[in-house]
Amino acid sequence: MPKDKLTPLQFEVTQNSGTEAPFSGEYDKHFEEGTYLCVVCESTLFSSETKYNSGSGWPSFYQPLVHESVIEKEDTSHGRVRTEVTCSNCHAHLGHVFEDGPNPTGLRYCINSASLEFKKKN
Numbered sequence: 001m002p003k004d005k006l007t008p009l010q011f012e013v014t015q016n017s018g019t020e021a022p023f024s025g026e027y028d029k030h031f032e033e034g035t036y037l038c039v040v041c042e043s044t045l046f047s048s049e050t051k052y053n054s055g056s057g058w059p060s061f062y063q064p065l066v067h068e069s070v071i072e073k074e075d076t077s078h079g080r081v082r083t084e085v086t087c088s089n090c091h092a093h094l095g096h097v098f099e100d101g102p103n104p105t106g107l108r109y110c111i112n113s114a115s116l117e118f119k120k121k122n
Helices: 008-016
Strands: 034-038 044-047 070-075 082-087 093-098 108-111 116-120
Touching: 008 093, 044 108, 070 093
Parallel strands: none
Antiparallel strands: 034 044, 034 116, 070 082, 082 093, 093 108
């Protein structure tokens, strides 16, 4: 994705595995009905039906819309072991997944707003 198609923050997050400041993203407290797409390639990633307020400061989902739409891999950066989440289509960094989410999955996909685009339900 060319740099000129993304904002500097979107580029830093998706291409350099960066992160936005907690509670600063446009989708943290966003609860309209619709779907969340990859900001880079527009692949469908998450549904508003699985979004919840985790209080973490980032948009949180308990599962992707389709599990194959994301790739999960070990991330040992910053002296910790976490599970990174990327778009399976373009490999853009989205965020991380943690095992402290609600039922039914017990997972919290902690995703940067800067890596998402929202498509409102018709």
